[in-house]
Amino acid sequence: MKLIYTGKTKDVYSKEDGNYLLKFKDDVTGTDGVFDPGANTVGLSIEGAGKAGLRLTELFFKRINEEGIPTHFVEADVENAAMTVKPAEVFGKGLEVILRYKAVGSFFKRYGKYCDEGADLEGFVEVTLKDDERNDPPITEDGLEMLGIMTKEEYKELVNLTRKIGEIVKSEMKKKDLELYDIKFEFGRVGEDKHIALIDEISGGNMRAYKNGKYIEPLELEKLMLEKI
Ligand SMILES: Nc1ncnc2c1ncn2[C@@H]1O[C@H](COP(=O)(O)OP(=O)(O)OP(=O)(O)O)[C@@H](O)[C@H]1O
Ligand SMILES: [Mg+2]
Numbered sequence: 001m002k003l004i005y006t007g008k009t010k011d012v013y014s015k016e017d018g019n020y021l022l023k024f025k026d027d028v029t030g031t032d033g034v035f036d037p038g039a040n041t042v043g044l045s046i047e048g049a050g051k052a053g054l055r056l057t058e059l060f061f062k063r064i065n066e067e068g069i070p071t072h073f074v075e076a077d078v079e080n081a082a083m084t085v086k087p088a089e090v091f092g093k094g095l096e097v098i099l100r101y102k103a104v105g106s107f108f109k110r111y112g113k114y115c116d117e118g119a120d121l122e123g124f125v126e127v128t129l130k131d132d133e134r135n136d137p138p139i140t141e142d143g144l145e146m147l148g149i150m151t152k153e154e155y156k157e158l159v160n161l162t163r164k165i166g167e168i169v170k171s172e173m174k175k176k177d178l179e180l181y182d183i184k185f186e187f188g189r190v191g192e193d194k195h196i197a198l199i200d201e202i203s204g205g206n207m208r209a210y211k212n213g214k215y216i217e218p219l220e221l222e223k224l225m226l227e228k229i
Helices: 049-066 105-111 141-146 152-174 218-226
Strands: 002-006 010-014 020-024 027-031 042-045 073-077 082-085 088-090 095-102 120-129 179-190 195-199 207-211 214-216
Touching (some): 020 049, 049 082, 049 218, 088 195, 141 152, 207 218
Antiparallel strands (some): 010 020, 088 179, 095 120, 095 179, 179 195, 207 214
8 A cells, every 4th residue: 555645634545456545543633732623734633533533424425325426435444444435536636615504604704794694505505725825715616617627517516416415414414413504525536437426524524513503513523423322
């Protein structure tokens, strides 16, 4: 196995059979020793965080695959905090797709003149570039096409898949009385036909969720989602 990328929370290896191995680390992002899923620096290490993130990722990716939506998921080895995936070509230098069901966070900061905080949104989708130096700027469909990052057709497919995946995640969470406010995904081109597939992970740090009106932080969210009733 060859290490091809060292990320903030995962290391990426290339396997002999052509697949990739994502190794989930116990490092979590944050600032000054405080866990903050939105931060762009590693803040601290929490024992078991890698395995918990992988277990939740496995749960969601299996459900999404069952619905016939393409993903990179092949198999999970929880003991070793490792997930085998199909290699993907990312769009440009990588992007994030954000799906919002509630007007909170940066959405409300920007558009607060037109909505109440916490108002319902019918699956608002926006794309941001993964660019730490420039604070992950948002980009429009036109921008994506003009900068050669993706075609308009790919954009349509991306938005369509995002909404479908969001509904699956939302309904899985509802089973545990968790209400999904917003979530971020990564996509890439997979296989010879370069079809768009969901990649990376879906763990507690990728989303904002509430239970009985109270914010549930990522590690607690993973615990609630993974415990047997
Ligand atoms: N199937 C895949 N093929 C290729 N690259 C992938 C695949 N799945 C995930 N990745 C990439 O592997 C990397 C995992 O690293 P990690 O999650 O630590 O994030 P990062 O790059 O440090 O940045 P961020 O903080 O934005 O998540 C990401 O860059 C992600 O885009
Ligand atoms: Mg990441």
